[in-house]
Amino acid sequence: MTTLILGGAGRSGSRILNRLTAASLPARPASRRTGFDWDERATWAPALHGTTAAYVCFTPDLAFPGVPEKMEALGRLAATKGLERLVLLSGRGEEGARASEAALREGGVPTTVLRCSWFQQNFSEHFLTGPVRRGRLRLPAPDVPEAFVDLDDVADAAVVALTRTVPEEATYELSGPDLLTFTQAAALLADARNRPVTFEAVDVQAFVDDLAADGVPTQEAEPLAHLFTEILDGRNASITDGIERLLGRPASPFHAYARQAATSGAWS
Ligand SMILES: NC(=O)c1ccc[n+]([C@@H]2O[C@H](COP(=O)([O-])OP(=O)(O)OC[C@H]3O[C@@H](n4cnc5c(N)ncnc54)[C@H](OP(=O)(O)O)[C@@H]3O)[C@@H](O)[C@H]2O)c1
Structure with a gap:
């Protein structure tokens, strides 16, 4: 039951990794420093191997050209590898990111999208x-x-989406x-x-x-x-209720x- 944290060295990923580790839940960070590179597809399968869920944080941005293709390939690979759940970090109001969100779901792995404010x-x-x-x-x-x-609220929300039963195809707007x-x-x-x-x-x-x-x-x-x-x-x-719905408490x-x-x- 290992959770893969793509972008695990970054601001959101490191917070999620700390939370899972503190709860004694197996988690594995992945980014270039561990050998996973978004620009080198051969590095993806070894990163996903043996994991059951993944937090997907793409840098620099889901809206940039060529990213939907990467998301589709990752979603399909996750299905092949038997992952049961994906949680994608996205942005509010970013029309260009919607194609990447949809593409990740192409593989059929239940996916929760967290669309965040600044x-x-x-x-x-x-x-x-x-x-x-x-x-x-x-x-x-x-x-x-x-x-x-607050990124700490985003990390708490991602942990809930990764570890508890939430409506699997849900999209939450977090503000x-x-x-x-x-x-x-x-x-x-x-x-x-x-x-x-x-x-x-x-x-x-x-x-x-x-x-x-x-x-x-x-x-x-x-x-x-x-x-x-x-x-x-x-x-x-506008203010959204995504944090309250996922965490049962007000946003910070x-x-x-x-x-x-x-x-x-x-x-x-
Ligand atoms: N900032 C905002 O207000 C905001 C709001 C909504 C959504 N977002 C979204 O949040 C995401 C960024 O999240 P974050 O701030 O948590 O990330 P981050 O701190 O920028 O960290 C992302 C990690 O990705 C890794 N990385 C960079 N290039 C890579 C590559 N080519 N292959 C593999 N890994 C790579 C880096 O680690 P290595 O150096 O080890 O590779 C880095 O630690 C973006 O998609 C952004 O659109 C941001």
Whole structure:
């Protein structure tokens, strides 16, 4: 009964791995550092061998060209290998990701899709850490409301979907409990840090230049920027009940995340 965690070294995968391990449930991480590579199909079968369920986290994004083909091949391989359950991490409002979601299900393995809002931890564990530290949150997006979700809630939800009986073909939209514009999120981050943080809408190039200052390569920053210009248009400006339905408790609010991240020294 071993669970495979694809992307197991990453932000969501490592959290899921820690939870399964703490519950004494056998789990195996897979990514390039363990020999699994999305770009090398020959590496997939050895990773899946002997596992009964898999968490599927694709990097950089399910909406990118060529990914549905990879998802279909993985879904079919999972069926051949006898996997009984798949849980796919996806994004809310990402029309381009829907083909990848459907393709993974082609193999017939029961699949739960978790469509997430923006992660709260983007501000402290990912590409916005530097901008928050500098007090200038500059994004290629208008000041739209977003229901930022806590990655720890996402990990808890994924563990439930991997280990308990949930409607197998279900798709859950996971959001946080509060709808915040970037200006409001910046104010909560400023409050938690006790230093000013402002939001400013900028063009794609300014965003890419900002990220370059933190060592994020252009080839990583540009697709992110274009994705944001697509999805940050207000389409996800609603709160969902996915976390409550899966966990039986409310989702964790942004201000609690911001305080905890500041206390742990994320922006020191
Ligand atoms: N950030 C958000 O707000 C948000 C919201 C909704 C959905 N999502 C989705 O969440 C996913 C990212 O999740 P995450 O933040 O948990 O991931 P992550 O922290 O970016 O980590 C993913 C892991 O994938 C591995 N990886 C990278 N390239 C690989 C390759 N070619 N083959 C095999 N493994 C590879 C890396 O480990 P190695 O270096 O060892 O390979 C990395 O640790 C994306 O699909 C994104 O669209 C994100």
